Amino acid sequence: GYRSRASFKLLEINQRDRLLQPGATVVDLGAAPGGWSQVASTIVGPRGRVLAVDLLEMALLPGVEFILGDFGDAAVLEQMLGLLPDGADLVMSDMAPNLSGVRDVDQPAALHLAELALDFAGRVLKPRGALLVKCFEGAGSQALRVEFARHFEQVLVRKPDASRDRSREHYLIGRGMLPITP
């Protein structure tokens, strides 16, 4: 069985958009308790790799390399970059802040995590790679889409059935990294 209901969101998105491929190198940001990593490691298989990170400890999964730490921490970022000398085919982030319930606090925190994922993707994605990021509709979410459009040939918005009870939650997909001219 899967460790989290989140697995079904990734399965549904992947069924439509085919982000996960056998042999692929996948980065799972905010991976605990491991539902997405389970799905990813099954699909990438023994020739692929899954590199996962979370603030919280996660029970071992076969075929998944796990780093315990804050993805916003420069040392954690450097460690991950060091483990990806050939880059990644897919960066996926289901990271979410600890919700305080105060939208003016939670929304910027969530956007910041999405931006960290976008910056990281710019550093590790292969040219045909893809980025999948959890987002919340609200202040700044339109600007984030515009930012995605600056970085990717194609930007898609997905709201899997398993997210329907979480009204503001959705996922952005970027495919085909564009060279950025500052």
Ligand code: SAM
């Ligand atoms: N996709 C996961 C699954 O399928 O099991 C569920 C992820 S859960 C919705 C969000 C996770 O993001 C939490 O485990 C949380 O600890 C993690 N997270 C939030 N901020 C983080 C950060 N700065 N660095 C690493 N992980 C973070």
